[in-house]
Amino acid sequence: MKKALSLLMVLMLVLGALAACGPNREEGAGNTDEKDNTADDAKKPEKLVIWEDEKKSAWLDEVGKKFTEETGIELEVKEVEMASKMKEQLRLDGPAGTGPDVLTLPHDQIGELALAGHIAELKVEQDVKDRFSESSILAESYDGKLYGLPKSTETPVFIYNKALMEEPPATMEELYEFSKENTSGDQYGFLALWDNYYFAHAVIGGMGGYVFAENDGALDPKDIGLNNDGAVKGTEYIQKWYKEGLFPKGIIGENGGSAMDGLFNEGKVASVMNGPWSFQGYKDAGIEIGVSALPPFENGEHMKTFMGVKGWHVSGYSKNKEWAQKFIEFVTEDENSKLRFEQTHEVPPNTALIDDPAIADNEGAKAVAEQSQYGVPMPNIPEMGTVWEPMATALQTVVTGKAEPQKALDEAVQQIQSNIEANHSN
Incomplete structure (x- = not known):
């Protein structure tokens, strides 16, 4: 009898607990999301360190301000010569913890840097990839994986x-x-x-x-x-x-x-x-x-x-990889890529911009954009x-x-x- 009573009390306690959870399930799910959002906010850095090419960073004053307004993340922008000094500086500053979160590189350097773990693989949605010409995305890939988003292209x-x-x-x-x-x-x-x-x-x-x-x-x-x-x-x-x-x-x-x-x-x-x-x-x-x-x-x-592509990359040493990728996706949106072109005259491979008057009315830019459609990326x-x-x-x-x-x-x-x-x- 005592054993049966104990079992009955346990059963009643279990049913009571389930009943208490039932009406609050939706509220509970909301609380979980709130905790996830809080966790995301906790991961949000106060700033991102960006390395742009020499004499090419002025456009980030305007675009960076928009990114900061939307995310609350400040940007520290530093100019580093891209063709040769950028990768060497990353190799030194990255392991020391003084390197960038985001940097720019010519695509033919991607292979060696990816192999060494100096740059991180990107995981972006297909609609982000679809902004760009197929060849420029191929240029930013190594061994079938994406390591950057294109910012400009050049070709003879x-x-x-x-x-x-x-x-x-x-x-x-x-x-x-x-x-x-x-x-x-x-x-x-x-x-x-x-x-x-x-x-x-x-x-x-x-x-x-x-x-x-x-x-x-x-x-x-x-x-x-x-x-x-x-x-x-x-x-x-x-x-x-x-x-x-x-x-x-x-x-x-x-x-x-x-x-x-x-x-x-x-x-x-x-x-x-x-x-x-x-x-x-x-x-x-x-x-x-x-x-x-x-x-x-x-x-x-x-x-x-041969087509050369310059792209944005996330440092393999960054502690803020998720937000660094969000920054890259933001600055390569069509509107922001157009602004960069207007200031640097480097032609973006965003397909929506080929017929934009800013490029279509610029004879040199139009020629580069058209020839890039027939070009092939230099093997990286x-x-x-x-x-x-x-x-x-x-x-x-x-x-x-x-x-x-x-x-x-x-x-x-x-x-x-x-x-x-x-x-x-x-």
């Missing part, structure tokens, strides 16, 4: 002297004919640094060559396409321009860029292939330039220029470091008549494979 384009060329040719074949008719003495119709693989890839890639094959968003360094039929055909096309004297010998090698710029600035060249970094120098020389995407080949295939895996020198050697031996394309490219690929095996094998 077609630049012409309006006093010597009325309008850009419709195809590369038309440009070739124009160049033959307008090359004499120290006057040239078109010049390009095609002994430099960065620029030569436009032709080689446009005809079917590639550096590393892409498989499911990841680059395969074991699959090299620099001596396939397309690469050989592209190199033969390049060889033709040098063989026929359409390019001077003085634009081969390390001094080729300054020699080409000098000729163009002197009004001795009707058109060149160069990047947006050259616009101001040409204008300062008194040249009225026109700018467009590079002409396609006669078969409709476009020149596949560490193995890319083994490619530049062998390809430069191959191209220079071809354009100086010391080797034929197939042989030169075969030797380059063999050297690249040996370098990868020696320096990057697991």
Whole structure:
């Protein structure tokens, strides 16, 4: 009897507890959310440290103020030279606890920094990725994972002297004919640094060559396409321009860029292939330039220029990764990206901005935006470091008549494979 009474009392207590919970379930759920919100607020930092490129941070005065108003988080902005100093400074300051929460990098540095844990993987919604061109998101990814959001893109384009060329040719074949008719003495119709693989890839890639094959968003360094039929055909096309004297010998090698710029600035060249970094120098020389995407080949295939992407990244050492990512998503919204372009003149890869008057009415920006649609991101895996020198050697031996394309490219690929095996094998 005593045992039965005890069991009855336990049962009544359990039922009472369940009854007490029932009417308050909704209120209880609300309390849980409130606790979660409180936890989020507790995680919210007082400030985020942002590293932007040299002489490029003024736009953050306005955009940063909006972010602070919305989140209550202050921003500490520091300018660091991006191309070389940014990653080295991160390696020192990150582990010491004095580094940034957010930094900006050229995309070809992502692979090595991601491997070392210096930058963090991002987890963003698809609608955030959809703001940008597919190629720019690919550039900000490594081994199938996203490590940054794009802020700007650059790629070589077609630049012409309006006093010597009325309008850009419709195809590369038309440009070739124009160049033959307008090359004499120290006057040239078109010049390009095609002994430099960065620029030569436009032709080689446009005809079917590639550096590393892409498989499911990841680059395969074991699959090299620099001596396939397309690469050989592209190199033969390049060889033709040098063989026929359409390019001077003085634009081969390390001094080729300054020699080409000098000729163009002197009004001795009707058109060149160069990047947006050259616009101001040409204008300062008194040249009225026109700018467009590079002409396609006669078969409709476009020149596949290498595209460089600058992006925003979260430091792997940041204690505020969640809020750092929210900052990156905020500053790359279309409106904020447009404001950055207006102040820095670096073209954002936000697809909604291509037809915006701020870019569409800017001839240089429009050309970069259009050509970027046909460009391919420079490979951002560490193995890319083994490619530049062998390809430069191959191209220079071809354009100086010391080797034929197939042989030169075969030797380059063999050297690249040996370098990868020696320096990057697991």
